[in-house]
Structures are given as structure tokens and as C-alpha cells.
Amino acid sequence: MSENIQKMISVTIDGTPVSLPENTTILDAAKLLGVHIPTLCHHEDLCVAGNCRVCMVEVKGSRTLQASCATPVAEGMEIYTNSRLVRTARKHVIELLLSEHRGDCLRCYRNGNCELQALANEYRIDQGVFIDLHKEDQVDISSPAIQKDDSKCIRCQRCVRACTELQSVSALCVAHKGADMRITTFWDKALSYVVCTNCGQCVTHCPTGALTERNYVEDVWDAIYDPTKHVVVQTAPAIRVSIGEEVGLEPGQRVTKKLVTALRRLGFDSVLDTDFTADLTIIEEGNELLQRLTQAIRDKEDVALPMITSCSPGWIKYIEHEFSNHLDHLSTCKSPQQMFGPLAKTYYAEKIGVDPKDMVVVSIMPCTAKKFEAARPEMMASGLRDVDYVLTTRELGLMIRQAGIDFTKLEEGDYDSILGKSTGAGAIFGATGGVMEAALRTAYELITGREIPFENLNIKPVRGLSGVKEATLKIEGTLEKYKFLEGVELKVAIGHGLANARKIMKQLENGESPYHFIEIMACPGGCIGGGGQPIPTTDEIRMKRANAIYDEDEKMQYRKSHENPEIIGIYKDFLKEPLGHKSHELLHTTYVKREKN
Amino acid sequence: MQGSENIVRKAVRKYGKGRENLLPILQMVRKEHNYLSEDQLREIATEMDLSSADVYGVATFYSFMDMQPKGKNIIRICKTITCFMKGKDSIVSVLEDALGIKMGETTPDRKFSLLEANCIGWCHKGPAMLINDKVYTELTPEKAIQALDEYM
Amino acid sequence: MVMTREEKLARINAHQERVNLIFEKIDSLGLLEKVMKLENSKILEYIKESGLKGRGGAGFPTYLKWKLAADQKSDMKYVICNADEGEPGTFKDRKILEEQADKVFTGMAICAKVIGAPEGYVYLRGEYNYLAPLLTTKMNAFNEEMNQLGLNFTLKLRSGSGAYICGEETALIESMEGYRGEARNKPPYPVEKGYLGKPTVINNVETLVYCTMIVLNEGGKFKTFGTEISTGSKVFSVSGDADVEGIYELELGMTIQEFVDLFGDGDTKAVQVGGASGFCVPRKKFKETIIGFEGVPTGGSMMLFNSTRSMYHILMNYMEFMQEESCGQCTPCRVGCQQLVKGIQAIKHKKRSATYLDELVKLAKSMRVASKCGLGQSVANPFISIVENFREEIIY
């Protein structure tokens, strides 16, 4: 359509003429020409702030320099990205940031992966011109998941924007003004006393060491070195497509089997897989959904529908704060991590003949909220702390590097058995829409006895990065037991990023939710974009990780959770039946109401 | 706190829940006790469907939104250059002596708080100060004490 | 030229009577009906020919601002009167509002008519809360009058709460929308996307009164005043070591010398023109410096300092003001202000050598081009003009 044809704008950048669509920023325009302009407050996931001022360029005829991240190209602009004025001002800005900053890089968690450090390095700011202004701040370690150190903060507001725009949590805010301006929480409370969901999106969007995960690497090493301990490790679905980035590989590499070998080399005694309990989640949650549908449709009972997934602990804390009147919509299933913990310390411990007291369960998660989840008081179904330590992908990367392992040269290995075997359905838990897809593959088959009618089992409509996805599945040819579902249009929705969760919940709150089943993941993109994943994470990188996960799925022997032989085994041996007595004891949980503000 | 509940609700009812009404609401609530309490901010956030951190961030931006308990009467004396030149410091000492407090403090009986402000727009008649919303200009030690008397 | 105070006053009064636009007593409400019947194009023509530039400090041509907003297509537009008057040494808008609120409102109504805005706001600084009852009463009467005339324009009052930066137009909008008063990226400008995302004209109190007078007088005497670049007159706030302090409407284009002769105490060593964000003019430059857009522009603040004053002290006072009143979002301004304050302190106390002053001047120059808004950009004005002209006073 003619009106959709974008107006083109002609400009020159450092003397090179270029023509660009209207509304392109100078920053993007320069990028197209291969000119790198440094940035700090800019992040492609977030709205433009234009406050750090390192990305300034000179535009001929303009009284001041322009922030290239915030300024669209205009016809005839002559842009200079590296003029004397630009360099002087940029160097001043970097100097100023450093003067405000507690620059103890050698002791900093972000040493080596810090945008401020990189910039200081590029500009060789080796001698401070200005007076040191930094304050010795108290580090906030009140949360088991997130650590905040104001003395490392450059006030770029990326965390605040992530927490507000992506997550609509707004646990963080910018407070005060002038020299006192800082990033804080309501009434300057410690993070664990506010509405923070521990999702870690502020961490992955922070350019510096001001926000990091609480790291438990030393504790895990201690457990590994302790000869009296049997240390079990579980790996979340999304780890296998992202750990490569921590050891120097390009985003989107599947390295599952090398990961297994690396974990063995680190000294873990059993290398097991959260994908297994992801499959288990599907069986329990799928049956729970069918039970609710039966109660609602056949028995006309008052039961909370839509049912909403519960495997994302950031999402759980969010709903507990924000929509605490609707907790009955949550599936009672624990997350795969927390299903794994008690099974390891009961079923598995018994099988391998280890006293559960001597067992340490470590999880490798793409997630910071999982640290909080593992520490929840109710997560002691085994009688002990079910999961002892949760490490992020980044922390595991650190351990691998510390151990001097050349990841690329590792041979391939296989997970240990009983809690180690999984299906493609378990793997795709790592991407937004994955739980839904896995659940539909199983539920449809339970209801009709036939495979879900999508080519190669790939349920494309629930994949991808759009914020809220919807799908409708008409159920036809039901088995006798599910006759009441004949002709029913099963409506599902998928939301990722808590801002999208909010939209879905507002609809539900208003009594307008048309769905039967909803999947929600706290982080944009799902776990592949989790708060514990390698930094940086952008949409491009999210897509690469997601594609790798779908690739993993297609290459698996089994692609439906209910076909996993170890799942069949554990029901036969131990759990007996889905939603049975043992399941309730070990695999299901309850939620708590929390304050909204 | 029953009292704070009422004023917050009243303010939100008067101005409406739209974000653009946040400042007038904060101003009205602040007026009641001359400061905003933690509970009041929380309640404003809940009533307006905003996050409490967000409201806190806005409130702390404005220097008149005091967030520590303040006296019934707030004295804000101008510290900008021309008032300074006209003898603002001596007025401050007189007030400090009369009230028995230092700059920034509140009298134990919660009658007065003594604060500084940037230029209040009476530079030609400095030193100038505000007590609540009333201006006092061309202050001398005597005039400053007289001004206090109005609130004793 | 030495005059007694009485002679000075007589001269000043004569000058004021000749100019007398802002405080002229006219029944602007009574004239509303007539004005509102004028063609928009006619109004714009008057404003254009007057050469009026904004009186809030930035000096943007008022005609152009209105025209840009008028050309926007939108279901909603706003007019905002900027009565945040926070610049140290400025107090003229307070008096205008106290005495001539009707003329301010009329100016807003004229603007609203031209651009097509059904709503207007006056953003009054919190320090002027005592004016709120008066303004509310007058506003109600004005709204009633508009209603009677069958005109669709309503005025509302909003208050600030102690934040100088909220006088910056985009920070003002943020504040009105219920946010922290942090300046926005420009473009888009308020005339395209202003209050609640709608085209918005923001004008200073005084600018609006001039608009009223220019339109009422069909151009009239305004453009006979001033110079080619700085047409018209302007209201000045005079304070400091002056024989004659107060608020005066004077022609633009006089030299600082002429000004000092009229207002000074006979011992003036420097005049700070434009407040804490303005320029310091030392005695040796009085004769060559013109008050106006071709010389030192000003929002009206004229602070006089005599030889007993410490320029170090004055500079510190301005810098501390900026350090506190910066919104704090952008690096050059937030950290730069702190460095300037700490830097001149360090030099004064011999913690840093005098050459560090040169580093600070370079920093101030970077702040001028790198800061996000007018506040940070203008910190260099007082800093450089004081440091360069009074270097010894700063160091020793």
C-alpha cells in the first residue's frame, strides 16, 4: 500500500552519505554503516532514556551535541561521530561516571563483562582527573536472589525500566534529585521487603556490577570438596542452549552433552536433568487440567478456570503480591526444579543407597527467582531442604572457567539414569509457549487417544516472541471417558514478561478471560531469556536460544512427556498415579497472599 | 491509621485516579500533617493502582514533599545569594535560638520545623522566608521573632 | 554619571511610564469578546510582526511556537502558562500574576483560539501557593466569562512542589503528568507531543501578557521598543546591591552600564544577568554589553554585586543551587555540578592547584554541549563567566 511506504531520509555520517527510513535513530543509522557509537543507558529491550550521554554525536548546525540513541535522523543532517568536540565531551562523561563509581574492578562480580569497564578501557581512562565522589555503600543482601550495590550504580535507569516496562513490577524506582538521585525501592527498604519478584531482569539489564545475583559458587565448591556429601546436579531446559555463551561460543549453540561432561568434570556425583521433572510436570499438570475441566464442564462444579501454570517462581511471587485474590487459578504443581528436589532426596537417594542427609542438591537455572523459590519455607517436602543451592547459568560458567575446563574440547556425555532421561516436550519448557506445547501434546492424546494434529508435532502458533499469544484447539473424536469434551474449543493463552502477565490477569480480574489454560513465564522469551542467563540478552539472542531448543526437541527420541520411559517407571515404582497421594506430598504446593504495595 | 486513610481517599475522590492527578493528591495529603508518611504513600499507590516505589520516587523528587514528621508550621528560609547577602545567616541564628533547634530540625513540641529553601521569589526584599504559605520579607531579627509569635 | 536615588527613581519611572504595557490597567475581560472574534491569521500576523520572543529565558519566537502548534492535527491541544519562576533573582511573574492575572488568562485564551485548544493550565510554583486563592477566584470568573461568550476554553490551576527544573517545559509536562520532573528528549517538542502526548504551547507569564497587549493594540507600541533583534520591552527583577530594587518594565537593548547607572549603588563590580543560569558581566564589560538577545539574554533576573562581595561565594551559591536542583538523570549535569562545587572548594582550600580551574572550565564546556536539558547546558554560563573574570577571587 502506497501510504505504508516509508519516507526515506538522507544524511551523511562522518562524510558517508546514507539514506534511511524515517524515525531511524542516529545510533541505528551509524550501526548500519558499521560505525560503532558507545552506549550505556540504551538497551534495545527498553524505551529510550537518553540520560547517560556517552552516545553523543555532533550534528552540524546544532548548538549542542545530540544523544544518538534518542535522536531520529532528519533530512540533510551532517553527523560526526568522532569529532574533537564529541571525544572531549564523551571522555568527560566517562570520567564523571568513574568519579561517582566505586571502581574496584578486581573484586567486582562483573569484572570482564561490564559495559562501564569496557568503555573505560576503550577510552583509556587510567588516571582520574576529577575528585572521587563515590560513597561506601552497604550492599543489600537481604534477598536470597538479588544483590544490590549502589556504589557501583551509574544511574542509567535500565533496571528501573526493565522492572517497570518489561515486568510492570516497579519494585525499583528513581528517587530524590540532583546529587542525591539514586536507584532505590519504596521507602529505601531492603529488596526482600518489597514487591520484588526476584526475576532478575534488572540484573540482566544492568550494565555494571550494581545489580547481580547472590552467588553461591563457593558453597557449591565446598559441597563438591566434602567427601561425605553426594552432590546431585540438575540442569534446567534452557541451560543447554545458553551455557555456551559463557564459555565463548556464539549464542544459539546446543551443547547438552558437553554440559553433562563438564558437570562430571567439576565433580558432581550425579548429573541429572530438570527436563525429566519437566516431563513429570506435564503429567501432573495435564491431569490437573483435565480434572478441572471435568469438574467444570461435566460436573458443573465451581472450579477455578482458566488454570495457570506455576513453573516460573518470579511469576508466582508476582501473582502472590499483585493478584492475590486469584491464587486458586494457579496449578498446584511445583516447578520442575522443586519436583526434582524431593524426588532426589527420597526416591533417588533410596535407589542409589545414599542417606538423604548426605545428599546436596544443586540446580543450574536460567533464573534468579529459583534461588528464592528453593528457599521458600514450604519447599521441604523431603523433610530436608529439597534443593540446597541454585546457581545461574552465569555462575556455572564461572565454575567451568575456574576449573580450567576447555569446554569446546570436551567429549560428549549422557545424563545419569532414573532422573536423567527426558523428551523433547521437557526441553521446550525453556522457551515461551513450551509448557503449553508440551501440555497440549500430552493432553490431546489423553483425551482423544490420537496425536495432536500438527505437522511433526510442532505447535507453531504458541511459539515466538509476541507478548501474548493465543490459540484455540477444537477437540474432536474424544475417548469415551472424555465425551463431555467433544466439540469443545479449548482456548489457551501464553504470556511472557510480567507486563504481559499483567494484561492477562487484568482481563481475568474483570471476569473477561475466555481461556481454559494459560502459560505464564516471568521473563521475556521465557527461561531462555531468564534473569540468570548470560549477559547480554536481546531479542535476537532470545530467538537464537529458542531455535536451538526447538532443534533439540526435534532431535529427541521421544517428544511427548508421557512416552518418557523413566516417567512411566517412576509412576509404576513410586508415585503410583498422577495426582495421587505421593504426588500431593512431594510434587504439589500451596501459595501465600502477599501485600500489594 | 484511621486519619490517614480518610485524607488519602478524600484526595483521590477529589482529583480522580488518573496518573496526572498524582501531584495534587500528594500535595493535599501532605498538607494534613505537613509530611507524607509511609502508610499514606502506600495507600495512595494502592488507590491509584500505581506501585508504591513509583509514588515514592515522585514524592522524593519535590523538596516540599517532606517525608519525615514535621512541625505544625514549616519555616523555609531562603538561602540563595541575595537573601544571603542581606543577612540570612543572622536570621537563621535568631530563629535557631528562639526555637531551640538547629537548621533542619523540628521543635520537640512539633510546633515548628526550620528548613532552608532555594530562592522563593522575594530577592528584592531579602532576607525572605515562608512560614507555611505565608511570606515574610525584609527580615530583621525582631521581625523574624514577631513572625514566630503569630504561630505560638 | 552619578545620580541621587531620587533622580534615579524619577528616570526609571519616566522610562516605565513610557513603556507601560505589562502593568497597564485595562479591562481585558471586557475586551475578550472583541479579541475572540479576530481572525486567527490576523492574530498570528500581529504576533509575528511584533517580533516577540519568549520571556521565560530561551527566547523562542512566540509566533513560530503558536504556528507550529496550530498546524498540528489533533483531537486535543493544550495551552500552559509557565508560572514556575524559579530562577534565582526572578520575581516578576509573581507580581504580574498578582496584579494582572486577567491579562495572563486573556493571552492564554488568544493562544488557545489560535491553536485550537479547549483547555489551559497555569503551573504555579509551590513557593507562590499564597497566590492560589486569588488565582482560583479570578480563574473561575474568567471561565464563567468564556462560558457566557459561548467559547470553549477552560482554565485550571496546577501547583509545583519545590523543584526549579519543573520550569523547563518538558520537565513541567512530566510533573503535570504525575511523574518526576525529568526533562524529556527533544524532538519531539511540546508543540508536537506535549501534555498527555498532545500538541501543547507553553509560554511564560510575561510572554502571554505581551501577547494580550500586542493583539489588543493591534501591534501597537510594543515593536517600537527595543532593537531589531530584541524587540519590545521586558520586565526586570532587580536585586542585590542596588539602590533601587524591585520590578521594572524597561526597553530591551540598553547597555549594562546604562542599567547600572540607573539601578546600581555606585560601586557595582559585576552584574549577574539571567540568574544562576545566566552570565556574569564584570565592570570592564558594562559599556559593551547589551541586555537582549544580541548580548546577554535574560529571563529578567538582574543581580548586582558591589566590591564588598566575594565572587567565590557567589559562584559557590549558584553551583550549590544547580547541584541540588538538577533533576539528576543525566551524567554531565548530575556529576558535573558536584565536581564543580567540590572542585572550586578544593582549589580554595589549596587541596588542588590553581590549574585545576582550567580542567573545570573544560568540564563546564562539555556540560554545555553534553547535558540533556537547559539546566545542565547553562551551568557553564555562570561558571565560566565568573571564573574567567574573577579568577583571583576564586583561587585566593
Ligand SMILES: Cc1cc2nc3c(=O)[nH]c(=O)nc-3n(C[C@H](O)[C@H](O)[C@H](O)COP(=O)(O)O)c2cc1C
Ligand atoms: C532549568 C530551566 C528552568 C526554567 N524555568 C522557567 C520558568 O520558571 N518560567 C518560564 O517561563 N520558563 C522557564 N524555563 C524556560 C522554559 O523551558 C520555556 O522555554 C518557556 O517556558 C517557554 O516560554 P516562552 O517562550 O514564553 O519563554 C526554564 C528552562 C530551564 C532549562
Ligand code: SF4
Ligand atoms: S561495575 Fe564494572 S567498572 Fe565497576 S567495579 Fe565492577 S567491573 Fe569495574
Ligand code: SF4
Ligand atoms: S528482580 Fe525483577 S522484580 Fe525484582 S527488582 Fe529486579 S526486575 Fe524488579
Ligand code: SF4
Ligand atoms: S543498578 Fe544497574 S541498571 Fe540500575 S541504574 Fe544502576 S547501573 Fe543502571
Ligand code: SF4
Ligand atoms: S541537564 Fe540536569 S536537569 Fe537537565 S536532564 Fe540533565 S540532569 Fe536533568
Ligand code: FES
Ligand atoms: S546511550 Fe544514548 S544517552 Fe545513554
Ligand code: FES
Ligand atoms: S534570593 Fe532569597 S528570595 Fe530570591
